[in-house]
Amino acid sequence: MSPKFSMVGLVLVALSLTSAQNDSDFLYDYFPEDFEWGFATASYQIEGAWNVDGKGQNIWDEFTHRNVSPIVDGSSGDVACDSYNKYLEDVELLKNTGVNFYRFSLSWSRLLPDGTNRTVNQRGIDYYNKLINALIANGIEPMVTLYHWDLPLALQGVGGWTNETVVQHFENYARLAYSYFGDRVKQWITLNEPFVVCQLGHGDGVHAPGHTSPVEPYLCAHNILKSHASAYRLYERDFKESQGGQVGVTLDSGWYEPEDPNNPDHVEAAERAVLFKHGWYAFPIFFGDYPPVMRQLIDQKSEAEGLQESRLPEFDNYWSQQLNGSYDFLGLNHYTTELVVPENRTDPGYSGDQNTRTYQSAEWPESASSWLKVVPWGFRKIMNWIKNTYGNPTLYVTENGFSDTDAEGVNDQGRVDYYRDYTNNMLKAIKLDGCNIKKYTAWSLIDNFEWARGYTERFGAHFVDFNDPARMRTPKRSQGYLKQLFADNGFPPPKQ
């Protein structure tokens, strides 16, 4: 155990003892004046138009079209919300809700059909130009994610994120995006939730490309981190001076709470869980290397299993330097919390490597998603952990939201309650704890294709009728709630 690890552990003990898990003390106050509000979406989840106007196939096209569908309702993003044709309606919804910015992602294979810069698809460029120009004409700032899970299929053919050659392809793709759109786009996110890309795509196999392996997630993470660093350094070198924008990454993390906060072994296990989840990607970007506890445990377990080398690759000095400090801001996607107990495990791979077991309390309110329980105080705790671990970086909440089903329709009171309680905890993190949070992004603008869950789980503030060829959008109760929250920029005290 490194000195740094013990120190962070001690800080956490203190935090857990002093901060009560009680959010009934609602804070009536306002966000800072320059605080910004937005909605997020992702290309594959909303665009549709999977095979038109020169777009190449991506790994989600292939995954959803398999004979035995890995998607719970057998659906795909072939049409989704048809935002490729209805983007002006989306802009109208954004404008009506009064957002400051819109976070959306570019489809790599719509711009570069085989993933490489050999062929540029002009009709893809045209689509994003029209979207960006419509946003700006309506006073909405574009925030662009380069990669939200839809890898060009041709690159998967040579190993995708597990082949180091992907790093150069990603840099070339980033150069294209900065060159064509950077005159108007000033907020860039290189990658969305690399944890999910690598663990769900290459470890558990529930996301494209559907691989199950104890080794691939670590290799994927290694190349994805180098890809992030390359895209960040490219902007810093060739674009920052002329375009004046910012580049960051979006990492997902729940909060990991010790089952028994008074038991030091539980506290240490919970710290390990958050280091494996968030630290896996953030430590290289903030400190130039993986968390020491990952190095120690994974090296030890790999050796015990008789592997030739550790499952966890090492950065050489060049990549450590490229990664170290490669951020202008940190993006956080947060949804829920888990309880953690220590457990000595021998199952090879990401879960077993941590020597923990996690679960969720049966008392926490549910959503339509099995993994998403409503735990508003966990949001404040992960923001404080980030502040304490990385020196209070500029933090943008790039996703936060709640799922329900067809049954709720537009009467989504569960989503209203979720947004109220989570954003109030964010306000406490800013006002009471000094966390440096500057933007908040609600997931999502509209119901959309929820990956392996198809259309069975809805996250939108606008209802989309997926049986209607016109994909009509209807505001839900939560849209009205968020519109008021954005306009008030906080929570006005109740009238006496």
Ligand SMILES: *[C@@H]1O[C@H](CO)[C@@H](O)[C@H](O)[C@H]1NC(C)=O
């Ligand atoms: C939560 O806080 C409120 C007000 O601060 C207090 O009245 C209530 O007893 C607390 N509840 C718990 C479970 O600690």
Ligand SMILES: *[C@@H]1O[C@H](CO)[C@@H](O)[C@H](O)[C@H]1NC(C)=O
């Ligand atoms: C493609 O990327 C390479 C760098 O890997 C660069 O040398 C080349 O000029 C790029 N080609 C185009 C058409 O942009």
Ligand SMILES: *[C@@H]1O[C@H](CO)[C@@H](O)[C@H](O)[C@H]1NC(C)=O
């Ligand atoms: C990695 O990709 C390159 C092409 O970019 C290919 O030549 C090579 O065979 C690939 N390696 C593996 C292990 O698939």
Ligand SMILES: *[C@@H]1O[C@H](CO)[C@@H](O)[C@H](O)[C@H]1NC(C)=O
């Ligand atoms: C990362 O950068 C910081 C600040 O510049 C420096 O103190 C630290 O030594 C660097 N870490 C590595 C591994 O080079």
Ligand SMILES: *[C@@H]1O[C@H](CO)[C@@H](O)[C@H](O)[C@H]1NC(C)=O
């Ligand atoms: C794990 O193993 C260590 C070393 O054998 C032991 O001290 C510890 O109590 C074990 N922990 C659990 C939770 O079983």
